[in-house]
Amino acid sequence: MHISESAPLVVIGAGLGGLSAAIHLVAAGERVVILEQNTAVGGKMSLLQADGFTWDCGPSVITMRPALENLFAAAGRRLADYVTLSPVAPLTRYFYPDGTVFDATRDLPDMLRQIAAFAPHDVEGYLAFLSHAAALHRVAGQLFIYNDPPTLASAFGIPLRDVLKVDIWRTMHGAHRTYVRSPKLQQLLGRFATYVGGSPYQTSAVYNVIAHVELSDGIWYPQGGAYQLARAYQRLAEELGVEIRTGSRVTGITVKEGCARGVSLADGDYLEARAVIANVDVTTVYRELLPPEIALRRRRSLSRIEPSGSGFALLLGIEGTFPALAQHNIFFSSDYRREFEALFRRRIVPREATIYVTATSKADPEHAPEGCENWFVLVNAPPIGPEFDWELEAGAVADAILAQLADYGYDVRSRLRCQYHLTPRDIAEHTGAWRGALYGLSPNDPLNVLRRPINRASEVRSLYFAGGTTHPGGGVPMVTLSGGVAARMALADLLKAD
Numbered sequence: 001m002h003i004s005e006s007a008p009l010v011v012i013g014a015g016l017g018g019l020s021a022a023i024h025l026v027a028a029g030e031r032v033v034i035l036e037q038n039t040a041v042g043g044k045m046s047l048l049q050a051d052g053f054t055w056d057c058g059p060s061v062i063t064m065r066p067a068l069e070n071l072f073a074a075a076g077r078r079l080a081d082y083v084t085l086s087p088v089a090p091l092t093r094y095f096y097p098d099g100t101v102f103d104a105t106r107d108l109p110d111m112l113r114q115i116a117a118f119a120p121h122d123v124e125g126y127l128a129f130l131s132h133a134a135a136l137h138r139v140a141g142q143l144f145i146y147n148d149p150p151t152l153a154s155a156f157g158i159p160l161r162d163v164l165k166v167d168i169w170r171t172m173h174g175a176h177r178t179y180v181r182s183p184k185l186q187q188l189l190g191r192f193a194t195y196v197g198g199s200p201y202q203t204s205a206v207y208n209v210i211a212h213v214e215l216s217d218g219i220w221y222p223q224g225g226a227y228q229l230a231r232a233y234q235r236l237a238e239e240l241g242v243e244i245r246t247g248s249r250v251t252g253i254t255v256k257e258g259c260a261r262g263v264s265l266a267d268g269d270y271l272e273a274r275a276v277i278a279n280v281d282v283t284t285v286y287r288e289l290l291p292p293e294i295a296l297r298r299r300r301s302l303s304r305i306e307p308s309g310s311g312f313a314l315l316l317g318i319e320g321t322f323p324a325l326a327q328h329n330i331f332f333s334s335d336y337r338r339e340f341e342a343l344f345r346r347r348i349v350p351r352e353a354t355i356y357v358t359a360t361s362k363a364d365p366e367h368a369p370e371g372c373e374n375w376f377v378l379v380n381a382p383p384i385g386p387e388f389d390w391e392l393e394a395g396a397v398a399d400a401i402l403a404q405l406a407d408y409g410y411d412v413r414s415r416l417r418c419q420y421h422l423t424p425r426d427i428a429e430h431t432g433a434w435r436g437a438l439y440g441l442s443p444n445d446p447l448n449v450l451r452r453p454i455n456r457a458s459e460v461r462s463l464y465f466a467g468g469t470t471h472p473g474g475g476v477p478m479v480t481l482s483g484g485v486a487a488r489m490a491l492a493d494l495l496k497a498d
């Protein structure tokens with residue numbers, strides 16, 4: 001079938017995965033157009049400015065710095081020339097209902113001193129857990145994160161003694177119990193399950209790699225706020241010649257003779273494409289963008305798989321400053337197991353939730369008027385479903401969060417200059433995330449690691465996926481890696497076709 005040589009490679013979506021794919025493709029000499037439905041790039045990484053405040057509305061915990069640096073290096077540039085990443089210390093300040101405050105840190109002697117203060121018997125166990133997580137990262141990282149999607153052949157390429165380290169069949173909590181006895185430490189380590197939208201009591205222990213990535217390698221703050229990272233990717237892409245068309249909603253992918261050959265836009269335009277890279281949630285691609293006759297079976301099977309958790313965020317403009325808060329703060333619920341039962345078995349937001357609070361105005365004072373702070377407050381939420389009606393419940397959830405913070409000594413209710421919220425429905429609408437999921441398929445089912453769609457569509461040639469719902473998964477560094485995988489696959493196929 002004839003396709004014009006001058007037709008570009010089309011990326012649908014300017015989330016970080018889409019921008020990453022575009023950067024890799026343009027760096028390899030391809031012409032690339034990104035079509036983004038919103039007026040700004042970044043997808044789940046977004047920004048709200050109102051009432052003199054600026055809030056990062058999406059990711060705020062940035063880990064795996066080398067994954068970001070490697071994207072810029074692939075284009076012959078340095079990340080540091082586009083955005084400054086500063087190490088965050090402490091990593092996170094944890095507040096427990098009994099009044100304990102614990103600063104998780106990469107500084108091992110400091111970390112061990114704090115553990116010794118409330119759980120002396122767990123000092124050795126914590127060290128053993130860190131070594132376990134580092135070993136897991138070495139093996140599982142090669143299999144599940146840093147290379148192309150895993151296959152039987154790649155699994156067989158790993159020595160048996162290493163395969164046994166890939167801790168798939170236990171739960172994260174099951175593994176934590178074997179290393180540390182303190183419920184507080186177990187709760188702290190269990191929280192990393194939420195980085196992939198799961199429960200520590202269900203998510204496979206292989207995800208303990210996250211503990212290694214954060215507790216040993218650290219968290220980074222992009223100066224000016226997390227959204228500076230999206231701006232950095234955008235600037236690099238545009239400097240290299242990527243054309244980014246915002247306000248361009250794709251309504252369909254045209255398939256001719258089994259190949260993705262173009263896209264239709266909401267304004268009636270049609271754009272021919274030598275290949276299409278979808279940064280949209282893969283389930284949404286099958287449900288909404290591909291012709292039903294091609295994708296019916298896959299659409300049904302993907303729609304049936306439980307997606308990861310979502311989130312409910314409060315954006316608060318608060319009078320006053322709170323020196324006792326660190327950059328990242330967690331206020332734990334008193335019954336972690338019950339909280340996750342509510343989220344993932346009953347699929348509701350628990351009345352008592354674990355609450356994350358960050359205020360970028362601490363590092364960037366211009367994000368709030370003088371004497372004020374810009375709190376971004378996040379709780380876990382189930383993916384959108386019939387069990388929980390956000391239209392009815394959002395106000396009550398917001399009130400419960402504010403009341404719970406008050407119980408912790410942070411009663412900001414009389415100091416609010418402004419208050420906005422973001423529900424899973426808003427996230428779904430803004431980014432196309434199926435059921436508002438933040439991280440693709442649910443990690444609560446260990447088999448979903450194997451069910452995750454790979455970056456090359458199996459039903460349609462010349463169609464590739466980049467982003468959190470494909471390999472290697474969700475989160476800022478992971479989607480950055482996924483762009484590289486999708487681009488590699490597209491370039492290899494284009495080379496074969498020439």
Ligand SMILES: Cc1cc2nc3c(=O)[nH]c(=O)nc-3n(C[C@H](O)[C@H](O)[C@H](O)COP(=O)(O)OP(=O)(O)OC[C@H]3O[C@@H](n4cnc5c(N)ncnc54)[C@H](O)[C@@H]3O)c2cc1C
Nearest residue numbers: 013015017037043044058059060061250432467468475476
């Ligand atoms: C509240 C929140 C907190 C988070 N916290 C963290 C964190 O602390 N650390 C971390 O690493 N990760 C975090 N994440 C997850 C992280 O933000 C995502 O994994 C990542 O940004 C997703 O990138 P993506 O490439 O999958 O694309 P997305 O961000 O999903 O973007 C997809 C893009 O495609 C566009 N699009 C969709 N449909 C169409 C269409 N039909 N036509 C044109 N364009 C379309 C969308 O508008 C969007 O811009 C958080 C996410 C949220 C929402």
